[in-house]
Amino acid sequence: MAEMVTLSIDGREINTPAGTTILEAAKDANIYIPNLCSNEELTPYGSCRLCMVEIAQGKRARLVASCIYEVADGLEVKTNAERVLNVRKLVIELLLARNNKHPALRKIADELGVEETRFPVEQKGCILCGQCVRTCREVVGVSAIGFSGRGITRKVATPFLDFPPDCIACGSCVYVCPVQFIPMKEEKDVRTIINFDYPMQKCTKCGRYFAPIKQLEYFSKTTGLPLEHFETCVDCR
Amino acid sequence: MKARIKEIIDKYDTDKGFLVPILQDVQREFNYLQREVLHLVSAFLEVPISQLYELGTFYKAFSLEPRGRHEMKLCTGTACHVRGVPLIKDNIGRILQIQAGETTPDLEFTFETVNCLGACALGPILVVDGEYHGNISISKTNKILKKLGKKVKIDEES
Ligand code: SF4
Ligand code: FES
Ligand code: FES
Numbered sequence: 001m002a003e004m005v006t007l008s009i010d011g012r013e014i015n016t017p018a019g020t021t022i023l024e025a026a027k028d029a030n031i032y033i034p035n036l037c038s039n040e041e042l043t044p045y046g047s048c049r050l051c052m053v054e055i056a057q058g059k060r061a062r063l064v065a066s067c068i069y070e071v072a073d074g075l076e077v078k079t080n081a082e083r084v085l086n087v088r089k090l091v092i093e094l095l096l097a098r099n100n101k102h103p104a105l106r107k108i109a110d111e112l113g114v115e116e117t118r119f120p121v122e123q124k125g126c127i128l129c130g131q132c133v134r135t136c137r138e139v140v141g142v143s144a145i146g147f148s149g150r151g152i153t154r155k156v157a158t159p160f161l162d163f164p165p166d167c168i169a170c171g172s173c174v175y176v177c178p179v180q181f182i183p184m185k186e187e188k189d190v191r192t193i194i195n196f197d198y199p200m201q202k203c204t205k206c207g208r209y210f211a212p213i214k215q216l217e218y219f220s221k222t223t224g225l226p227l228e229h230f231e232t233c234v235d236c237r
Numbered sequence: 238m239k240a241r242i243k244e245i246i247d248k249y250d251t252d253k254g255f256l257v258p259i260l261q262d263v264q265r266e267f268n269y270l271q272r273e274v275l276h277l278v279s280a281f282l283e284v285p286i287s288q289l290y291e292l293g294t295f296y297k298a299f300s301l302e303p304r305g306r307h308e309m310k311l312c313t314g315t316a317c318h319v320r321g322v323p324l325i326k327d328n329i330g331r332i333l334q335i336q337a338g339e340t341t342p343d344l345e346f347t348f349e350t351v352n353c354l355g356a357c358a359l360g361p362i363l364v365v366d367g368e369y370h371g372n373i374s375i376s377k378t379n380k381i382l383k384k385l386g387k388k389v390k391i392d393e394e395s
Contacts, residue, residue: 137285146287148294159290160272160301166285 007075022066022077023051033079034088034108036095036178037129038067042138048129049091050108054078063087085112093117098124102179126156126181132173142166142218145173156181158196169198169212204228205236241266242277253282256292260299269300305340305347307385310364314353317360321374325361326350328375332382345386 002017009026016025021044026033037048046068053066056076063083078084092109096117099105105127109115130147133156137143144167148157158164169191174184184193189209191198200209201216210233220227245262249255259278260270267274270293279286293299311329313322330336333346340347354362359371365381373381 133287136287143285143287146285146291148290150295157290157294159275159286162272164287166287 005071005073005075007071007073007077009077010079016071018071020071022053022055022064022069022071022075025071026066026077026079031079033066034111035067036104036108036127037131039131039135039176042131042134044068045130045134048095048127050088050095052084052087052091054081054084088112089114093119095127097121098127099179104178125179126177127179128154128156129178130156131176131178132156132182135172135176140168140170140172141222142168144168158194163196167193167196167198168215168218169193170215201231203233203236204231206233208233210234238267238274239277242274243281246278246281251282253284256282256284256289257296260289260292264299269303271301271303303340303344305344307346307366308364309346309348310351310354311337311348312352312354312360312362312364313350314357314360316353316357317362320361322361325363325373325375325378329378329382332379332387 002019004015005018006013006015007025008014009022009029009031012029012031014025014029016028020028023033023035023038024040033051033053035048035051037045038051044067046065049065051066052063053069054061054077055064055069056062056078057072057074066077066079089112092105092112092114094117095105096109096114097119100117100121100123128147133146136145144164145156145158148155158167171184171191171193174180174182174193182194184191186192186200189200189202191200191212198212198214201211201213202208203210211230216230217227219225219230242263245266246259248262249259259282263274263278264270270289275289275293276286278284279289293301309329311317311322311326313326326337329348333341333348335341335346335348337348337350351364354364354369356362356369356371359369361371361373363370363373363378363381365385370377370381
């Protein structure tokens, strides 16, 4: 059992194992903090800045991103202080400037009472939360996509914008994106992600196209089982 | 190419922790980080190509495009800016027929801007192949370009 710490969030006393982030602790206590880049399956990253909270330890109070800040004994956290709400408003305005259409962003804007952003809207779509890149790296384990550039030119990209050689077409990036930025479609024997085509495997028994061949090859490689084992769909296996 | 890359990587004991210095050496050897080269580095080090591409596009010191034989860096920091850098910048661009950040098609010149070189008292500053030229003017930059073999028409001098 991990060591426990006691902190307060919005005046409520909370006991939680050391090493938990403030965001996790709040979630466990049913205290809502908006967030867009945090994901339980991934290493905390802290890029969207929506989850800002005010913390005080002793006299000094400051703002931190709750998804990357670990709890500590005696910490006093305020998730709704005026200062906090002001930063969050600014953050959501900045995010809206990249994408002012998506319901997930609009919902958070509504919660914060922000109607429109005062920044010029560039409609980039992607909010650079990095969930796709991190999922591909940490969960899938192939790291087929990454970021390119920095600052205002930062983008999610395949290496050299080419067909990504390491991609197994699993679609996890598509699934994890909070704003559905990465398009994917499936037509019978091909799965298309962005504009890259991946042939699908036909089940040797029922004849249904059920998974991208690249993904099955990857399964075979990581499990050491022969490829034939994966050429039959789960239902027929 | 393969052998040379292997040599560079061996020098760092094939240690993934040295990605940046390895890429620096590789770029020095091959002028820029071309696709094939990065793919070989990726294979030798067993580092996904996406991560090398990320680094290559992140740092200004790396280039995924061919670099010119001569490198010109013009400071556009505040102190240099107020001393007339915008005109000098236009002039260089006009003579080389490229925008800042580009390389001439004959691969002779790469022209870039930087934000403050930390020697403001000497501004405006132009760094040519690592050599600092302080207090530059349009005519001085024309002389420098001429010396590097660029034909500068008289009417472009002022
Ligand atoms: S594509 Fe989606 S998941 Fe990936 S960084 Fe952009 S917003 Fe996040
Ligand atoms: S959730 Fe904390 S910075 Fe995005
Ligand atoms: S502004 Fe040019 S050196 Fe500082």
